[in-house]
Amino acid sequence: NPIYDFFIGHELNPRIGSFDLKYFCELRPGLIGWLVINLAMLTKEWELRGSPSLAMILVNSFQLLYVLDALWHEEAVLTTMDIMNDGFGFMLAFGDLTWVPFTYSLQAHFLVGHPQELTPAAAAGIVLLNALGYFIFRSANSQKNTFRRNPNDPKVAALETIPTATGRQLLVSGWWGMLRHPNYLGDLIMALTWSL
Missing domain, CATH: 1.20.58 (Methane Monooxygenase Hydroxylase; Chain G, domain 1)
Known part of the structure; x- marks a missing residue:
């Protein structure tokens, strides 16, 4: 089914030469993009208020820990359902490259417009x-x-x-x-x- 193949992916691990697209996209671009967006939000808050808030520092620190943990334990992704069973279609590509960085950074984005005192x-x-x-x-x-x-x-x-x-x-x-x-x-x- 072409619609299913587009969404879920026809190939399990599409490659360009020996470069595995799905394995690469599973963690690195989305997680690193998430950190870049968070840092941009921290910088914007700093620019608006003269310094980042404690809430912004905590959000950035907690999420940095999460991303570093994922990258440090990257080999564990090899046993996940995404890698073992799912093809590399729109669902994984969109999730990895768009959903992760732009939705996981919402807390930092919220804090720029709605400062919170802790x-x-x-x-x-x-x-x-x-x-x-x-x-x-x-x-x-x-x-x-x-x-x-x-x-x-x-x-x-x-x-x-x-x-x-x-x-x-x-x-x-x-x-x-x-x-x-x-x-x-x-x-x-x-x-x-x-x-x-």
Whole structure:
């Protein structure tokens, strides 16, 4: 179906020579673009008010940590559904190159037009909540990625699993025994702090 192929992508990993377009676009352009937009918003706030607000500094710092984490753990993207199953069509290309940088930077954009004052106590609470979200996000994703790469790795070998209909194993202990998507819980907590 040409419409489906355009949206989802006909090829799994289109290449130009040995250059994998989907793997490249999955993280780097969108995440780096997000940081550039955030820095532009910080600079604009500085220009308008003489210095960036504590709220703007926190948003930029939290999101910088998130992007650096993604780039540092870039090899983990190789085990994600986007890379393993989805073709490189409009959905992924638009998401990676437009949706990520222009929607993930909305908190910084909001702060330029709507300055927010944070007390030191509120800022400390937001920092602690972000740290909790990051801890859940990073440890759950690390556990998942380690298991997908090598289920016999000593870090995950003791975790309980159940077989799926496809013959693969599904983690049912550790982070993945507490809730279905602990990595998303960490993501949601961090997103909340970015908005606070």
